[in-house]
Amino acid sequence: MKNFKRKYIINENNERVAVQLDIKTFEKIERALEDFVLGEKMLKNHPTENLILKDAKAYYKRLKKST
Incomplete structure (x- = not known):
């Protein structure tokens, strides 16, 4: 699988709760x-x-x- 550049959104407990992708990747x-x-x-x-x-x-x- 291709590796996508992603940013993780974390909560106050420093747990990953979401991923942010650039629009082209999405x-x-x-x-x-x-x-x-x-x-x-x-x-x-x-x-x-x-x-x-x-x-x-x-x-x-x-x-x-x-969608």
């Missing part, structure tokens, strides 16, 4: 997750069920809006 991770989810959905799709291009584009746009 967008790379987001694209990778979208690709993974789309791939999983394609694998689970029944071979006789076909999605026309227009419906596929509409579905993909809904995925982007939900």
